[in-house]
Amino acid sequence: MGLEDFLYRIGESVYSAGAKVRGFLFPTSGERPPNFSLMKRLTKKPLTVHEFLSLRLQVAFLLYLFANLAMLLLRLSPIWIAAVGAAYVVYLRYTLLKNRDFFIDPQPYRTFYYGISAVTLAAFLGYTLVRRVATSVYYYYGYLLVVFAAVMAFRWYFKERYGRDYTYGVVEEIKGDVVRVFVHDDIAANVKPGHYWVDAVEDLEVGRVVKLVVEDRKLKGAVPVRIIEVYLTDQSSQTSTEPKEEAE
Structure with a gap:
């Protein structure tokens, strides 16, 4: 292989990687649904694409919660919590935008997961701040009440905006x-x-x-x-x- 061919292949690889990164950061609606082969083996149920997408969002959010809890237990810097939160939001945005045509009604899912993810990120970042300044256990009790109020406020907003009987x-x-x-x-x-x-x-x-x-x-x-x-x-x-x- 000549030097020119070698450099050409490197250029192709860089361009291909760049295209994939752009596609992930700025997704457009896909024509085909994603492959749920792993989920199909785990659930063993004849779910629809809509259900599999909803399940994927639920699993991703649970993993995000566990990751935040692990970082709190390990007492990692808030920068790590912010970085993981940013990565999760990018993945969430990609999943919602790339597959929006396969949701029966995408807007409630978009609002719910963006909203609850924002509340979660703020709650964990806020906890790291409280842990630094707290001088008694009552600081933690008060903060838990604030987080609970934020969750209830978001729940009320979501039900008022999208909820139906x-x-x-x-x-x-x-x-x-x-x-x-x-x-x-x-x-x-x-x-x-x-x-x-x-x-x-x-x-x-x-x-x-x-x-x-x-x-x-x-x-x-x-x-x-x-x-x-x-x-x-x-x-x-x-x-x-x-x-x-x-x-x-």
């Missing part, structure tokens, strides 16, 4: 007076993905989209309890459950 599902099975409905992960209604049995109503057919009232269950999230509208659109539960036609 209904969700959508797809009829998958009809058995006499009850039907089995598949519901996607719905962060706005606080509903977990899965199949739910509810009372049947008129005009039901397998594949039709329905609107369901949800009921809050303490520490368990919300659960669909009743069908209030039936949409005359047949579609698979593997697609968006947002209705495309007027209800009967």
